[in-house]
Amino acid sequence: MLTVKTPAETLDIITDQFHCLATQELVPLEAALGRVLAEDILAQEFVPDFDRSSVDGYAVRSADTFGCSTAIPAIFPLQGAVEMGESAPALAANSCLYVPTGGAIPAGADAMVMIEYSEDYGDGTIGLSKPASPGKNIVFRGDDVKPGQLVLPQGRKLGPQDIGALAALGWSQVPVRTTIRIGVISTGDELVPVESTPAMGQVRDINSAMVSAMMRNCGAAVHSYGIVRDDVQLLRQTVAQAVAENEMVLLSGGSSVGMKDATCQVISELGELLLHGIAIKPGKPTIIGKVGAKPVVGLPGHPAAAFFICHLFMRPLLYQLQGCQAISYLLPARLSEKISANDGRTQYISVSLEQRDGEWWACPLRAKSSQITNLAATDGYICIPRDTEGLAAGTIVSVALYSAE
Amino acid sequence: MLTVKTPAETLDIITDQFHCLATQELVPLEAALGRVLAEDILAQEFVPDFDRSSVDGYAVRSADTFGCSTAIPAIFPLQGAVEMGESAPALAANSCLYVPTGGAIPAGADAMVMIEYSEDYGDGTIGLSKPASPGKNIVFRGDDVKPGQLVLPQGRKLGPQDIGALAALGWSQVPVRTTIRIGVISTGDELVPVESTPAMGQVRDINSAMVSAMMRNCGAAVHSYGIVRDDVQLLRQTVAQAVAENEMVLLSGGSSVGMKDATCQVISELGELLLHGIAIKPGKPTIIGKVGAKPVVGLPGHPAAAFFICHLFMRPLLYQLQGCQAISYLLPARLSEKISANDGRTQYISVSLEQRDGEWWACPLRAKSSQITNLAATDGYICIPRDTEGLAAGTIVSVALYSAE
Numbered sequence: 001m002l003t004v005k006t007p008a009e010t011l012d013i014i015t016d017q018f019h020c021l022a023t024q025e026l027v028p029l030e031a032a033l034g035r036v037l038a039e040d041i042l043a044q045e046f047v048p049d050f051d052r053s054s055v056d057g058y059a060v061r062s063a064d065t066f067g068c069s070t071a072i073p074a075i076f077p078l079q080g081a082v083e084m085g086e087s088a089p090a091l092a093a094n095s096c097l098y099v100p101t102g103g104a105i106p107a108g109a110d111a112m113v114m115i116e117y118s119e120d121y122g123d124g125t126i127g128l129s130k131p132a133s134p135g136k137n138i139v140f141r142g143d144d145v146k147p148g149q150l151v152l153p154q155g156r157k158l159g160p161q162d163i164g165a166l167a168a169l170g171w172s173q174v175p176v177r178t179t180i181r182i183g184v185i186s187t188g189d190e191l192v193p194v195e196s197t198p199a200m201g202q203v204r205d206i207n208s209a210m211v212s213a214m215m216r217n218c219g220a221a222v223h224s225y226g227i228v229r230d231d232v233q234l235l236r237q238t239v240a241q242a243v244a245e246n247e248m249v250l251l252s253g254g255s256s257v258g259m260k261d262a263t264c265q266v267i268s269e270l271g272e273l274l275l276h277g278i279a280i281k282p283g284k285p286t287i288i289g290k291v292g293a294k295p296v297v298g299l300p301g302h303p304a305a306a307f308f309i310c311h312l313f314m315r316p317l318l319y320q321l322q323g324c325q326a327i328s329y330l331l332p333a334r335l336s337e338k339i340s341a342n343d344g345r346t347q348y349i350s351v352s353l354e355q356r357d358g359e360w361w362a363c364p365l366r367a368k369s370s371q372i373t374n375l376a377a378t379d380g381y382i383c384i385p386r387d388t389e390g391l392a393a394g395t396i397v398s399v400a401l402y403s404a405e
Numbered sequence: 406m407l408t409v410k411t412p413a414e415t416l417d418i419i420t421d422q423f424h425c426l427a428t429q430e431l432v433p434l435e436a437a438l439g440r441v442l443a444e445d446i447l448a449q450e451f452v453p454d455f456d457r458s459s460v461d462g463y464a465v466r467s468a469d470t471f472g473c474s475t476a477i478p479a480i481f482p483l484q485g486a487v488e489m490g491e492s493a494p495a496l497a498a499n500s501c502l503y504v505p506t507g508g509a510i511p512a513g514a515d516a517m518v519m520i521e522y523s524e525d526y527g528d529g530t531i532g533l534s535k536p537a538s539p540g541k542n543i544v545f546r547g548d549d550v551k552p553g554q555l556v557l558p559q560g561r562k563l564g565p566q567d568i569g570a571l572a573a574l575g576w577s578q579v580p581v582r583t584t585i586r587i588g589v590i591s592t593g594d595e596l597v598p599v600e601s602t603p604a605m606g607q608v609r610d611i612n613s614a615m616v617s618a619m620m621r622n623c624g625a626a627v628h629s630y631g632i633v634r635d636d637v638q639l640l641r642q643t644v645a646q647a648v649a650e651n652e653m654v655l656l657s658g659g660s661s662v663g664m665k666d667a668t669c670q671v672i673s674e675l676g677e678l679l680l681h682g683i684a685i686k687p688g689k690p691t692i693i694g695k696v697g698a699k700p701v702v703g704l705p706g707h708p709a710a711a712f713f714i715c716h717l718f719m720r721p722l723l724y725q726l727q728g729c730q731a732i733s734y735l736l737p738a739r740l741s742e743k744i745s746a747n748d749g750r751t752q753y754i755s756v757s758l759e760q761r762d763g764e765w766w767a768c769p770l771r772a773k774s775s776q777i778t779n780l781a782a783t784d785g786y787i788c789i790p791r792d793t794e795g796l797a798a799g800t801i802v803s804v805a806l807y808s809a810e
Contacts, residue, residue: 029599033618047778050605084635085595087605100663102595102706104606145778152781159807160622160715161755164615164708165781172600190490190507194434195577200455200492201509210569213438217565230489258505301507303569310565329765329806331734350566360734373452373550376557376570401734402564 004277004284007346010313013274013288018295020323021247022177029166032158034219035176036324041152046142047168051105055137058096058118058126059088059109065131073119073127082106096126105138112137144168155324157219180321182220183242184212186227187235187263188253188301193227206303206372207252214310215250218318218326230259236266239296243270247321249296250314251287252306263287263298271296279386281345283309295321303372308348308381311402330398331380333360340390347386350378351399362399379403409682409689412751415718418679418693423700425728426652427582434571437563439624440581441729446557451547452573456510460542463501463523463531464493464514470536478524478532487511501531510543517542549573560729562624585726587625588647589617591632592640592668593658593706598632611708611777612657619715620655623723623731635664641671644701648675652726654701655719656692657711668692668703676701684791686750688714700726708777713753713786716807735803736785738765745795752791755783756804767804784808 005013024038053059060076068074081098082088091097091108099105099112111132119127145151151165152158158166158174166174186208194204205227212222223246228238242249251263267273267289275288282305287298295317299306319326333353351362362382365374380399384391391397410418429443458464465481473479486503487493496502496513504510504517516537524532550556556570557563563571563579571579591613599609610632617627628651633643647654656668669692672678676696683691687710692703700722704711724731738758756767767787770779785804789796796802 029614030617033621043778048608049603052608082606084593085607102593102608144776149778151778156782160615160619161712161777161780161783161807163618164611164712165778167599167609167611167614168708168777170599170602170609172598188489188507193577194572194575197575198454201487202490203453203457203507204572204575206569206572209434209572210565212435213568214565216438303573307566307569329734329736332737371549372566372573373448373556373570375566377561378566402566 002273002276004279005275006279007312010275010278010288011316014313014317014320017274017290018317018320019293020177021293021321022180022323024175025178026173027176029163029172029174032166032174032176033160033163035158035174036219036322037152037154037156037158038175038177040150040154041166041169041171043145043147043149043151043169045169046146047144048139048141051141052139053099053101053103053105053112053137054139055112055114056101057099057112057114057137058128059091059099059106059112060096060128060132061091061109062111062132062134062136064094065111065113065128068128068131070129073129075121075125075127078124078126096128110134110138157324177322179219179221180248180318181246182215182222182318183225183246183249184208184222185225185238185242185249185251186253187230187251187259188227189230191227191253205253207299207301207306210303210372211250211252211299211306211310214307215314215318218315219322220248220318227253230262232262232265235262236269239266239291240270243291243294243296247294248318249294251296251298253301259301260285260287260298267291267296267298278309279345280308280312281347283312283348284345286313304350304375307372307375311381312348328400330400331360332396333362333399335391335393335395335397336361336363338390338393339364339384341388344386347384348381349384350375350381352377353379353399360399362397407678407681409684410680411684412717415680415683415693416721419718419722419725422679422695423722423725424698425582426698426726427585427728429580430583431578432581434568434577434579437571437579437581438565438568440563440579441624441727442557442559442561442563443580443582445555445559446571446574446576448550448552448554448556448574450574451551452549453544453546456546457544458504458506458508458510458517458542459544460517460519461505462503462517462519462542463533464496464504464511464517465501465533465537466496466514467516467537467539467541469499470516470518470533473533473536475534478534480526480530480532483529483531501533515539515543562729582727582729584624584626585653585723586651587620587627587723588630588651588654589613589627590630590643590647590654590656591658592635592656592664593632594635596632596658610658612704612706612711615708615777616655616657616704616711616715619712620719620723623720624727625653625723632658635667637667637670640667641674644671645675648696648699648701652699653723654699656701656703658706664706665690665692665703672696672701672703683714684750685713685717686752688717688753689750691718709755709780712777712780716786717753733805735805736765737801738767738804740796740798740800740802741766741768743795743798744769744789746793749791752789753786754789755780755786757782758784758804765804767802
C-alpha cells in the first residue's frame with residue numbers, strides 16, 4: 001500500500017526514478033530557439049578573427065600622436081581608407097588610414113583616433129587633436145572568445161542571446177536534445193469534447209487542452225489520444241499504445257474513485273506504481289507510475305488541481321526527461337488580502353499580479369479547486385507551507401511565475 | 406536635427422507614434438497558446454452547468470442526517486447509483502443515492518456524505534455516520550462562472566491556465582490578434598552568412614539570427630531579407646519591399662557612420678525619422694523611424710547593443726503593435742561583485758543567475774558591447790541609472806529576466 005507523500009518526497013521520487021530519455025539531433029540555427037543544447041559548445045575559432053576598430057576614425061601608430069592637442073594637432077598624410085569587409089593595407093610610417101567601425105586595423109597601427117578629434121584639411125592631410133594610447137578603440141582578435149573556451153553548457157535551454165553566440169561561432173546546425181513526446185489520454189464517461197454542448201451530467205474535457213498547452217509551453221510535443229470511456233481494458237490498451245509512441249503519458253480527467261482504481265490497475269499491470277496521493281491542496285489524488293523507463297501519471301480530475309500538479313511536478317519531470325533543469329523564479333509581491341490558515345496540507349494559491357505605485361501586489365484567487373475559469377488571467381502562485389498560520393494583507397510573499405519558460 | 410533621447414523619452418516616442426496594427430482572426434483552441442486575445446471573453450453559460458458532487462459518496466437530504474454519529478448511524482435504503490455523464494434520478498424520501506466525484510446531484514438531495522463516513526450493510530441499506538449541512542460537498546451550477554461574467558480581457562496573452570478556462574466555456578475557436586510580421590534586413594559589406602568562414606575583414610551576420618530569435622520568442626513572424634550591401638538604392642528598395650510585406654522592419658548590422666547615414670536617408674525618403682540616438686550603454690546608435698503607420702528601426706551594429714535595444718524597446722513596440730502590454734518582472738538578487746560607476750549614460754549589464762543557499766546571486770558580465778559570446782548563458786540584465794555611483798558586492802539588485810514571455 002502506497003502512502004501519501006509530501007511535495008518534497010514526490011520530487012525525490014521523480015529525481016530518483018526517471019532519467020534523460022531524449023537523444024540528440026542536429027537542427028538549423030533558426031529552429032534552435034527554446035531547444036535544449038545536447039553538447040557543450042566550445043569556441044573553435046577566435047571571435048573576432050581580426051583586430052577591429054570600435055569607432056569611425058583614423059588608424060595610427062599611437063607613439064606618433066603623443067603630445068598632440070587641439071592647439072597643436074598632429075598632422076598626417078592620409079594613406080587611404082579601409083573598406084568594410086576588406087583586409088587593410090599596412091600603415092606607412094607617420095601616416096594615418098581611415099577605418100570605419102568594425103573595419104580591419106592595418107598592420108603597423110596600434111590605436112584608433114575617433115573622427116570627432118580629427119580635421120580633414122582637404123589637401124590629403126588629416127590633423128589629429130587627441131593622443132591615443134596603445135590599443136585605444138581596438139577590439140583585438142579573440143577579445144570576445146578564444147578557441148577551446150566554453151561558450152554554452154549542454155543542458156542549456158537556448159534563448160535569443162545564445163542564438164547570437166552560436167551565430168558568432170558559425171554553428172548553422174546545432175546539436176540539441178530531441179523533443180520529448182507526451183501522450184495525453186482523457187478518461188471519464190462524463191467528458192465531452194470542447195466543441196460539444198454538454199448534456200445533463202456531462203462536462204467538457206478541460207484538462208486535456210490545458211495540460212497539453214502547459215506541456216507544449218515547456219517544449220514537449222503533445223499527442224492526444226482523445227477521450228477514453230471508463231473501461232479498464234480500453235484504458236490498458238490506450239495506455240500501452242501511448243507508452244509505445246511517447247516518452248511520457250499523462251492521464252487526465254477521471255476524478256471518480258473507480259477511475260483512479262482503473263488507472264492504478266493499468267499502471268500496475270503494465271509497469272510499477274510509485275506514488276498514490278500527494279499531501280498538497282489542491283492536487284491530492286495524483287498517481288505516478290513507471291512503465292519501463294517512462295513515466296505514466298494519473299492527474300487529478302479537478303482542472304485547477306491538474307494545473308498545479310502539472311506546474312509543480314510534470315514540468316520538472318519533463319525537463320528531467322530532456323536532461324535539463326526546470327527553473328522557477330520567485331517574484332516578491334505584497335499580498336492584497338489576508339489568507340486564512342490552512343489545514344495541514346501544503347497549499348498552493350493562484351494569484352494575479354497588479355502593479356501599484358511601482359510595487360507588485362499579489363491578489364489571491366479564492367476558488368475551490370474545481371473552478372478553472374477563475375484560474376484564468378492569473379499570473380503565478382504562492383505556496384503556503386503546511387503548518388503556517390494565516391498571512392496578513394500586505395505580507396511580502398514569493399510568487400512563482402507561470403510565464404517564465 | 407534630432408537629439409539623443411533618454412530611455413524614458415524613447416518609450417514615450419514609441420507609445421505616442423505607434424498603434425495596434427494587428428487585425429483579428431479565429432484560431433483553433435490548440436493553436437491559441439501564446440496568442441493575444443482579440444475580444445473580452447464573457448461566459449455564455451453556467452460552469453458547471455449542473456450541481457455536481459465534489460466527492461465520492463452518498464447524496465442525501467441533509468435534514469435526514471441530523472443527529473447521526475459513529476455510534477448511531479443513520480440508515481438509508483440505497484436507491485441506486487448516479488452514473489458519470491448521466492442525469493440523476495430524483496431522490497426518494499428518506500433514501501440515499503451513490504454519486505461519484507463529478508456526478509450529477511439528484512433532485513431532492515442537498516448534500517453529499519463522503520464514502521469514508523459510510524458503511525454498506527450489504528442488504529441494500531447504507532449507514533451514514535456523519536451529518537451533512539445543506540450544500541455540503543456540492544459544487545453548484547454557476548459556482549465557477551455565470552453567464553455574462555468577464556473571464557478573460559482582450560489583450561491578454563493566453564497561457565495554459567487561460568486555455569483551460571476557454572475549454573471550460575466551449576471556445577473551440579478563439580478570436581485572437583493576427584501575428585505581427587517583422588522584416589529583418591541585414592546591412593553591411595563586412596557581413597557573411599553564419600555558415601560561411603569569414604575572410605579577413607569579414608564577420609558573420611550575428612544580429613539577424615539573434616534579433617529574429619528574440620522577436621519570434623515574443624510572438625512575431627519574422628521574414629529575413631538576407632544581407633544587403635552598403636548601397637543606398639538597394640537598401641531603399643529592400644526597405645520599401647519589407648515595409649509593404651510586414652508591419653515592422655528592423656535593419657540590423659551596419660555599424661559604420663556611412664551605413665547609419667544611409668539608413669537615415671532611406672527612412673527620411675520613405676517616411677519620417679523620429680529618433681537618432683538613445684542615451685544608453687550599450688545601444689546609443691539606434692535609429693527609429695516610421696513609414697506610414699509602420700516602425701522602421703536601425704539597430705546598433707554591435708550584437709550585444711542590438712540585443713539590449715531589442716529587449717528594451719523593440720519588444721514593447723511589438724507588443725504595442727499587437728495591442729497588448731509587455732510585462733517585465735524584476736527578480737531581486739545579490740550582486741556577486743562590485744560594479745564601478747558609469748559615465749552619465751544609463752547602463753545595462755547582462756547577468757547570469759546562480760542559486761546559492763536558496764538565494765539568487767546576479768553575476769555581472771564584464772564585456773565590451775561587441776562581445777556577443779559572453780552574453781551567451783546569461784539570464785537577464787540589471788539597469789544602472791545614469792548618475793549612480795558604483796554598486797558594492799552583495800547589494801540587492803533587480804534583475805529583468807530574459808525568459809519571461
